[in-house]
Amino acid sequence: MKRFAPLAVPLLLAGCDGPASTLAPAGPVAAEIAWLWWAMLAGAAAISLLVGVMIAMSFGPPRETSTRRWTHGWGLGFSLVVLTTLLGAGLWVGERILPRDDGAVEVRAHAFMWGWHFTQPGEGDNMVETDGTLYVPVGQPIDVIVTAEDVIHSFWVPQLAGKMDAIPGRENVMRFQVDSPGTYRGLCAEFCGLGHAGMLFDLVAYEPGDLPEALLPNEPAEEGAND
Amino acid sequence: MTWADWSTRFLALSLAGPMIWAITFSAVYGLHGIGCALAWPEVDLAFLSLHRLAMLAAWGVGLLACGLLLAWLPAGARMRVWLPRAGGWVGLGATFFTLFPVIVTTSC
Amino acid sequence: MTDIRATAADAETPEAVLDIPANPPRRALGLHREIDRVWRNAPGWWGHVTAVNHTSLGLRFMATALVFFAIGGILAMLIRAQLATHEGAFLDTELYNQIFTMHGSIMMFLFAIPMLEGMGIYMLPKMLGTRDMAFPRLTALGYWCFLFGGLIMLTALFFGVAPRDGWFMYTPLSSAEYSPGINADVWLLGVTFVEISAIAAAVEITVTILRQRAPGMKLTEMPLFAWYMLGTVAMMLVGFPPLILASVLLEIERAFGWPFFDVARGGDPLLWQHLFWLFGHPEVYIIFLPAAGAISTIIPVMCRTTIMGYGAIVAAVVALVFLSFGLWVHHMFTVGIPHMALAFFSAASVLVAVPTAVQVFAWIGTMWKGRPQLKLPMLYILGFFLTFVMGGLTGVMLAIVPFNWQAHDTAFVTAHLHYVLIGGFVFPILAAAAYWMPQITGRVRVRGLGEAAFWTILVGFHGTFFIMHLTGLLGMRRRIDVYPENPEWVWLNLTSSIFGFVMAIGFGLFLLDLVLQARLGQRSPRNPWRAPGLDWSLRLPAPSYNFASLPGPRHLAGGDQVALSLSRGQGLLPGAPRGTRELLVTGIGDARPDHVAILPGNSHLPLRLSASIGLFVLFMLAGLYWLTLPALALVAVLIWVWGRGMAWGADLPPIEVAPGMTLPVHVHRRKTLAYTGAICLLVANGTFFATLLFGVAFLHVVAPGWPAPPMGNEDLGSASLVAGAVVALGLGTVIARLAERARLAGHAVSGPAVAGLMVNFLALGLIAYLAATAMDDPTRHARDALRGVLAGYIALHALVVSGFAAFAVDQWRRGELTPRRAGCLPVWRLWQDYSAAVALITAAVVILQGAGG
């Protein structure tokens, strides 16, 4: 393993991309979380190293050492300082990415075994229903209301935000925002039986002025407008 | 197993602090759930909502209880005396740390 | 009145020193023959069936767990083979789902928990200086329940009807509608069956630690391993009941259609998640604590010093025991709970790292204090440090809510959980195996192989799981069998799979090492590590009775001299001159000798009882619900027979345990081991009841389908039925006291006992009548279903206390209740008080709920 380490580094960095990668964020929510991750990774690496050095230094002849320094100093003091900082950062990010009442675009994602049914605004106040593809405008906060038909599923677009479970009998709301137009990979993240692995969807982000065809009225196929 | 045997007191006292945490934590979490179900956040009292006030009150009682416990317990280096106090500190620290989100986060 | 703060009334004066004079020395061999004859298992095949001895059963627990580990490992290899490429191609989804579900369930319920139980059962009596666990037949019962439950699950796997909904069995996926067939029932019933052994082990380990320590081994000075195990079993008594409750409720929903988790009828799938994780998170610490106990024992020996910060470590254990019950929601961060509630649990999850850090740094400090030697156990401990610290750090990351929203249910979590479980449990267990094997086999290992196994496992493990963090962050979900759309994960998964097989080879080498050591190893000296402690003061391999004479205050340091004097009978209660299995029961605090307990000998009753429980489980699985009733009747009869085995028909003379020290036999004590055990069981029972009440409150407040439809028959009649049952059970508590008073005064106990039987039957009848006439159809709404369960719970208790009263009548008839012999009366009183209390609380809850709409 060690021998391949130099090889692995560029591979790892290149490897951060990918259609389902949380490390290739395409919106502010995912970007905040990715930032949190890199910070935590650096901290964790430093702490692992510290503990490793401490253990390495313990080899050798016995020596006088103060119990309090270990149990109170490192055990309580050091860990509490690190953890409090981390928790603060986590709560701060968590508060910032919460949905709130600010007139965000509302869309609905209804999960069933094994697929997705979406409701999203089309032209004007028209709500358009689609299967398997969710259309949202870029550059605006989107609140997705997640519901389930049968068992528990979970709505997840890794490049955009975290997950939100779809639970029978509940309406859960999650916020995200897309930076640039394109198609993003969506997945069901909660194990839901035989079709779980294949329970994917597409999230298509469009410029607000440039409505995709599927959202335009009088489409002949599956989509129909309703109020 | 009677109070006359120091061990029962020792165990009970050592668990007192963590127990106060457990009770306070459950109480605040319970109040949070009930408050959200009954729309307490909408009930405004002077500075706070009824919801936050209820949780803050429960939190305060828990902190106070741990503080009183620590004030009441004798100090000493011997394990029989030391562990109950350590338990008191665990209770106080845990009550403070796990419930301080009451003041900083969005409630429902 | 004593000041209740005064745990050290003698804070200034030195603590009273207990000294017990030595018995005269005898010939060690003769003593060995005398006592081994009494304690050893019956010869041959039958001996395995009837064994109740902790050394045999502890080993058997561990060996069986090891077999399950191998099976779980083979399943893991199948998973890794399937995931090696994106097309998967060799298992179909149905089978794959069964395999990962069984891998997780086997590893958690049939490997980790039984392994730690076995370790506790095997080690504790040796470390504490006693001859067996408090309830030897219960040890055996636990083993058989574990074995039969495990076999049921394996059989299901063999026939392709294994559980397939993931090891946490989320409903509604596991409900009758979406999981028809017996797959889910196998999990619910099989795991519950296995958990009987967890509760049994928890009860007897608690009693053993508290009341069977060598005289003079103070609670505050006992080996750290015992503190860790005490914390573990306390958590088991409180942690397993929520799982048992959840399984029972889901099984009732599946079998009889009572809704608890069905939203359409007032249930809530989140109730399952709360109950499951209320168990599931503490479970992780239940697994970790014994392993940490082993580490705290081994590190000082490997570093030729003493442990640093004994008190701080005990405080950390106490903190962990409590805090770990306040974290469960971190498994539910994505279910839509408000941010503040998430923040509480996030903070608690972060905080729990503090006591863990205290221990880790105390261990490192111990290494600084001493001179670490790189022997095999120490290698595994270094592996533990490396792995567990990283697992702990990713655990803290997952406790951070926003990050959790991304990482949840991905391979990142799979990586984290294996870092914690393999780092925090498997590596310490391997260290413990390397350390304690000489005691089991009486031999030392063959050089070299163990080290090779260690390095292979270490490299294999990190090669498998380290990059899985990245795989997860790149979006790979857990529990998927193919990923045709994501070829970019192939090289990661392929690497994991290859190293997975390296790790498997490592475990193979480890096993080979064990076998070679047992077959070819040279005889080990008595104390190969020159370790302190009583566990190394035994003859090797450990004899059936552990100590030919029991250690006293003079022997607590352990070591060779102590070993010699104990085997010569100079300790307490030497040999088995009366032909019975005897040990000392001591006080909880200072471990002052209190009485001598006579333990039951070899018996096939545990096998019969667990087989009849197994019969019940099989009838449930087959859907033959009516046949479960005779099976339950059989269970009840065997429990009665079990109780008869504890009854004594005659007074026993006091026993001289050392020159000048004479102690009564347990028959003449009110607070026997069984009494303490009954209290422990009631703690678990009380937790079960409290969790049930949590379920009622949770559904009432949170579930969508409320308020419930109006009650059909809420009138004075049904209220008075409820009140009548409460009053009857309450009367029983008075009667149970009258019975004890009559016994002490030498009056007839028959009067009160018969009266007790009558009031308890009356309570039972009232509840049955209520259920038959006045209760709403429990399939209608969750409220009605929960009321049905509450009524059933109270009825079951009325039945149990009726049984106690009947047992008392029978004991009186046989002349077993005298002023000097309390028989079943003290334990009856405990259960009667408990039953009356829960009946009263239930009535209050039902009334409150009625008033609250």
Ligand code: HEM
């Ligand atoms: C012997 C080496 C092991 C390997 C190679 C291994 C491999 C795996 C893999 C690949 C998965 C994820 C399957 C998936 O959801 O995609 C998994 C799941 C799991 N493993 Fe292991 N594992 C090993 C040992 C253990 C041990 C020792 C434990 C516990 C003590 C354990 C507990 C679990 C649990 C609880 C799950 C989750 C199952 C579920 O999702 O329902 N594993 N294991």
Ligand SMILES: [Cu+2]
């Ligand atoms: Cu799914």
Ligand SMILES: [Cu+2]
């Ligand atoms: Cu957890």
